Amino acid sequence: MLAPILSVIVPCYNERENVAPMVARLGAVLDGVPWEAIFVDDNSPDGTSEVAKSIATDNAQIRCIRRVGRRGLSSACIEGMLASSARFVAVIDGDLQHEEALLPVMLKVLQRGEADIVVGSRHVAGGEASTGFSAIRRKISDGGAQLARLFLPSPVADPMSGFFMLERTTVERLAPELTGRGFKILLDILLTAEPPLRVRELPYSFRPREAGESKLDTVVLVEFLTLLLDKASGGVLPMRFLSFATIGVFGLAIHLACLAMTIHELGFAGAQWLASVIAMTANFWLNNRITYSDVRLRGAALWQGLVLFYLVCGVGVAANVGIAGLLLRDGLANWGAAGAAGALLTVVWNFAVSATLVWR
Ligand code: GDD
Ligand code: MN
Numbered sequence: 001m002l003a004p005i006l007s008v009i010v011p012c013y014n015e016r017e018n019v020a021p022m023v024a025r026l027g028a029v030l031d032g033v034p035w036e037a038i039f040v041d042d043n044s045p046d047g048t049s050e051v052a053k054s055i056a057t058d059n060a061q062i063r064c065i066r067r068v069g070r071r072g073l074s075s076a077c078i079e080g081m082l083a084s085s086a087r088f089v090a091v092i093d094g095d096l097q098h099e100e101a102l103l104p105v106m107l108k109v110l111q112r113g114e115a116d117i118v119v120g121s122r123h124v125a126g127g128e129a130s131t132g133f134s135a136i137r138r139k140i141s142d143g144g145a146q147l148a149r150l151f152l153p154s155p156v157a158d159p160m161s162g163f164f165m166l167e168r169t170t171v172e173r174l175a176p177e178l179t180g181r182g183f184k185i186l187l188d189i190l191l192t193a194e195p196p197l198r199v200r201e202l203p204y205s206f207r208p209r210e211a212g213e214s215k216l217d218t219v220v221l222v223e224f225l226t227l228l229l230d231k232a233s234g235g236v237l238p239m240r241f242l243s244f245a246t247i248g249v250f251g252l253a254i255h256l257a258c259l260a261m262t263i264h265e266l267g268f269a270g271a272q273w274l275a276s277v278i279a280m281t282a283n284f285w286l287n288n289r290i291t292y293s294d295v296r297l298r299g300a301a302l303w304q305g306l307v308l309f310y311l312v313c314g315v316g317v318a319a320n321v322g323i324a325g326l327l328l329r330d331g332l333a334n335w336g337a338a339g340a341a342g343a344l345l346t347v348v349w350n351f352a353v354s355a356t357l358v359w360r
Contacts, residue, residue, distance in 0.1 A: 001034075001060055002034040003034065003085075003086070004034045004035050004061070005033065005088060006033055006034070006035040006086055006089070006107060007035070007037075007038055007080075007083075007168070008036070008038070008090045008103065009037075009040060009084070009089060010022060010037055010038065010039045010080075010091075010092055010094045011076040011077050011080065011093070012039055012040065012052070013042055013044050013048070013071070013215055014048060014212055014215075015046075015048050015094040015212050016046045016051045017211040017212065018095050018096050018211055019039065019052050020051070022037070022096060023055055023059070023062060025096070025100045026100060026103075029100050029104060030103060030104060033107065035061065037062050038063045038064070038065060038083055039063070039064045039065070039094065040067065040080040041064060041065070041076075042070060042071050043069075049064055049066040065079060065083060067079070072180070073182070073183045074182055074183060074188060075181070077091045078171075078180050087168060088107060088166070089167075089168045090106065090163075090164065090165035091164055091165075091186075092163050093163065095212055095214075096209075096210060097132050098162070099205065099207070105202060106118040106120075106164075107165065109202075110165060110166070110167065114200060115197075115199060116166060117164055117197045118165050118166070118201075119161050119186065119199060119200070119201045119202070120158075120201075120202060121161060121202060121204070122205070123145070123157035123158040123201075124158070124201045124203045126203030127203035127204055128203075131205055131207060132205075132206030132208050137216070147228065148160065148187055148228065151232060152191065154196055156190060158201060159190060160184060160187065162185065164186050170193070171189075174193060177235075179226075179227050179230050179231070181239065182220060183216065183220045183223065184227055188227060191227075191231040219286070219289055222290050226242045226243045229242045229245075230242055240291050240292075240355070243291040245351070247283055247286045247287055247290065250283070250286065251280070251282060254275075255278075258271070259272065262274055277310075280309065281306070283313075284305070284306050284309045292359040295359050308357055308358045309354055309358050312349075312357060316346040316347075316349045319342075320345060320346040321342065323338075323341060324338040324339050324341065324342035325338075
């Protein structure tokens with residue numbers, strides 16, 4: 001068997017039914033190309049790795065990395081790409097929503113040196129997004145893409161795509177700088193590369209999922225915003241802080257929404273109390289899932305952590321109100337600036353103290 005020139009990285013979580021069809025499709029479209037597929041599975045409860053490994057026992061083109069105790073689409077893609085020694089690497093979703101027939105075309109473009117990275121795009125002429133997403137998912141995806149475009153060095157129509165190919169050496173070079181969090185590995189790569197990569201987009205139609213279900217949720221959304229913040233700040237602020245602060249903004253939105261919904265029934269003070277408890281609980285849950293996913297609290301420690309978190313945030317609010325009041329009283333700031341200073345102090349306080357007390 002020839003050494004592969006192309007490694008196709010297939011991130012998977014609970015995709016057991018899609019593994020064999022994926023192998024068959026890759027074999028059909030990559031006929032004549034020495035290729036391999038690397039399935040990267042995060043120890044899916046449905047036994048995706050077992051299926052991939054059983055196929056691999058009599059097919060040398062198939063490999064499987066089984067990661068234990070970790071979750072994450074981006075980091076799975078990075079690990080898969082770094083496990084390759086082929087000249088080119090591609091990433092494709094394991095749920096058959098991407099059009100694998102594009103792979104040989106992508107390879108040609110790279111071999112001719114026409115681009116540094118080739119992206120399967122739903123948003124260039126001939127591409128189609130609506131087929132694979134519900135209307136609401138599409139709105140979120142479009143909004144995210146708009147936001148991401150503001151940060152990109154050159155225009156890319158579909159920066160949210162999870163389907164692309166590039167030279168492995170490019171990934172090896174960028175890997176230490178990649179954020180590796182969340183769903184958006186392509187965006188991570190595009191925002192990290194300096195000088196910017198030459199991008200070629202090829203149209204494809206996003207297919208509906210046939211088996212299994214999507215893993216996109218609030219967690220993914222927060223991680224996306226954290227990624228943008230991390231890149232925008234040049235990586236100087238710790239990821240944990242950015243994640244904590246992003247969740248803080250979510251918390252504020254939750255707080256205001258609760259306030260608006262209950263103020264007529266409960267009056268201002270009552271509504272304010274209820275909104276605070278709900279927002280703090282939501283923040284605690286999100287931080288436990290995202291910011292501190294690696295040291296996540298469970299069981300009894302979870303409840304203990306929640307109570308501590310209420311206390312820490314309570315002091316934070318008192319400090320916020322106090323500082324803002326002082327600045328205002330001494331005429332050092334107008335109410336907007338005083339409020340912002342108080343809020344900033346609260347986030348820093350909440351973050352610093354909960355990092356040492358709650359998630360030790
Ligand atoms: N190893 C691993 N770990 N794989 C994961 C994880 C994880 O934590 N979460 C999701 N995956 C795998 C899924 O099994 C699937 O093969 C692929 O990553 C995409 O996940 P979906 O949950 O199906 O995402 P989607 O359909 O909402 O969106 C995908 O397609 C978009 C269109 O190209 C994502 O890949 C987006 O990034 C992409 O833009
Ligand atoms: Mn999908």
